Amino acid sequence: MKIDILSIFPSMFASVFEESILKRAQDKGIVKIEIHDFREFSPDPHKKVDFPPFGGGAGMLLRPEPIFECVESLKTEESYVILLTPDGQIYKQEQAYSLSLKMHLILICGHYEGFDERIRTLADLELSIGDYVLTGGEYAAMVLADSVIRLLPGVIKEESHKNDSFTNHLLDYPSYTKPRVFRGMEVPSVLLSGDHKKIAEYRLEESIKRTKERRPDLLER
Numbered sequence: 409m410k411i412d413i414l415s416i417f418p419s420m421f422a423s424v425f426e427e428s429i430l431k432r433a434q435d436k437g438i439v440k441i442e443i444h445d446f447r448e449f450s451p452d453p454h455k456k457v458d459f460p461p462f463g464g465g466a467g468m469l470l471r472p473e474p475i476f477e478c479v480e481s482l483k484t485e486e487s488y489v490i491l492l493t494p495d496g497q498i499y500k501q502e503q504a505y506s507l508s509l510k511m512h513l514i515l516i517c518g519h520y521e522g523f524d525e526r527i528r529t530l531a532d533l534e535l536s537i538g539d540y541v542l543t544g545g546e547y548a549a550m551v552l553a554d555s556v557i558r559l560l561p562g563v564i565k566e567e568s569h570k571n572d573s574f575t576n577h578l579l580d581y582p583s584y585t586k587p588r589v590f591r592g593m594e595v596p597s598v599l600l601s602g603d604h605k606k607i608a609e610y611r612l613e614e615s616i617k618r619t620k621e622r623r624p625d626l627l628e629r
């Protein structure tokens with residue numbers, strides 16, 4: 409998979425993609441990530457990318473030309489263009505799965521107080537990562553890239569995401585490791601029993617119980 413990210417703050421991404429699992433996925437050639445500073449595409453002599461809104465009002469808007477030209481320089485038949493914006497549809501795990509099947513993602517980070525409405529016409533999909541406002545789409549692009557890359561074959565063991573919270577509309581079951589007793593808190597005996605059928609039943613029950621308690625909305629879906 410190829411992921412191109414358009415941002416006027418490219419350095420924000422450096423450490424995020426150069427650590428741990430995401431770094432390994434790139435080293436193995438499973439994903440290629442490129443950050444593009446669309447400021448370079450600005451027609452303005454001072455490379456300005458934002459202007460005040462027509463009709464007045466607070467704040468500055470990203471102008472369309474640099475983003476259009478940057479996207480057009482990257483786009484192929486296999487590209488899927490996503491605009492990160494708080495008024496997009498809320499991003500969910502199911503979408504992470506469907507995006508993990510794409511060959512090429514182009515992520516556009518909105519910034520400042522907003523962007524020219526015509527920029528939306530570039531996008532196949534508009535996504536928000538939750539009902540709160542961030543200073544920019546960069547954080548959302550990182551969240552999206554991480555959640556998609558970990559699902560690509562060979563990045564982590566499939567076993568590890570088959571049981572992820574949300575995959576089956578259920579939260580994860582409780583897990584324990586050594587020691588068997590820690591400050592008086594014991595590991596449930598069924599997990600030490602070696603009875604795999606009983607363990608699977610226990611885990612499913614605990615998953616359902618936890619989901620009912622914490623996220624009843626997931627069970628209704």
Ligand code: 6GU
Pocket residue numbers: 491492493494518535536537538539540541542543544545548
């Ligand atoms: Cl994608 N962008 C911004 N600026 N804020 C957000 C968001 C995106 N998703 C949730 N809040």
